[in-house]
Amino acid sequence: MSSPSSSPPPPPPAHAVFFPFPVQGHVASALHLAKLLHARGGIHITFVHSERNRRRVLRSRGADALDGVPGFRFAAVPDGLPLDDGDVDAPPPGMVPLLVSIRSTVQQFKDVLDEAAAAGEPATCVVSDMDHILLAAGEMGLPTVVSWLPSACSLLASQHYQQLIDRGLVPLKDAEQLSNGHLDSTVVDWVPGMPSDMRLRDFGPFVHTTDRHDAVLTMYLFYMDCLRTMPSAIVLNTFDDLDGDVVAALSRLMPPAVYTVGPLPQLAAAHVAGSRSPVDALGASLWPEDGGCLEWLRGKPPRSVLYVNFGSIVVVTREQLVELAWGLAGSGHNFLWVIRDDQAKAKGGNPIDMLPREFAEETKGRGYVTSWCPQEALLRDEAIGAFLTHCGWNSMLDGICNGVPMLCYPLGADQQTNCRYARTEWRIGVEVDEDIRRESVARMVREVMGGERGEEMRQCAVKWKEKAAMAVAPGGTSWVNLQRLISEVFCSRKDP
Structure with missing residues (x-):
């Protein structure tokens, strides 16, 4: 029996359970945030993958990739999608099916929380970017934090989708408005914190619909409502110099506290690796990375190589690939091109086999094509x-933090909004025509790689690189905001 003077045992450590939307970009950024909270705040972490992604991480990083470290463990739940032709390592068959199917994981996620409680380490907070997971955590009495991993400007745009509907701009009157210039000529000049010459096109594909009851738009509207009412905080992967007006507008619009703690990879590189934390080695690449591309770059002249990559989700048509290929060939410049095995709706084999044989011969010695890279x-x-x-x-x-100008070819999600800001606000990019053609690609590559316009963009990009480095340095805005996030949200809580 304890004596009256005995002090009570200390409470268990803060324990954040992460479950990001299970695609490469969201998973990688969420893992950077989780590693920062663990290394800098001593917060225990459970990081939840989809079962499909768990297998893909093991394939790409090795059998011990998900062993975890003390205070940082991994768990997995199904994503609700059938396996593709029995291939347990195949990526999900498209964004929309995954958006729908992942909503079936609520009970399995609650089981993860119950197992943590039964093991004597109950969750004290749930961090996610999925509304059904935030709602499930709320039903269990847990505080929630939104890790918003797309851009801040896209979040501000999305928060005004309902007003686009109320003002009669959405849905579109007919399918012709998708291609007759209507999206470009319709100006949206009333969103606080955004430029006064925003176009309807800049608000992205979710509102480019003729159906008022479009399932994805309806889902997104519900999600935006949740973000205004549920979480205790919203974490943005950006820095104040880059998105100051946008963040100020979001802070006025949304009751949850808003924290800018980006760029997350650079913040983690500075303050996780620097702390010699064992979580530094944890990674989440869903594809095996080809280190040979770095070797191929060795000895190439400075600023002589164009890097081409459409990310982990986008699927382009065979015609788009071929036009892009001949545009790269016609530019005369060196290039390093990532073509995922599934990107051209083809499976297996060498990515170069997806392109005309003549292309490989034409670009021999100045081109490198691979399926994934660091x-x-x-x-x-x-x-x-x-x-x-x-x-x-x-x-x-990644481009901003390394001072690299960009050729922008937005294809979905937040990409149109990001492209707009890159072109007109940050002045680091040009937009490739939606109807991609080889002559246009060749001209724009030459312009950006060696022309006067490209040099102007490069100078702007270098300035943003310097500001990003200042933001993540000790005492920088993102570093200070991370410390605030830890103390105000994760380590200042009532135990559930």
């Missing part, structure tokens, strides 16, 4: 002169 390391190489990108947010930040 992008952050590659963009740091001085041989990279520009980045042809789909404008996914992780890729945009």
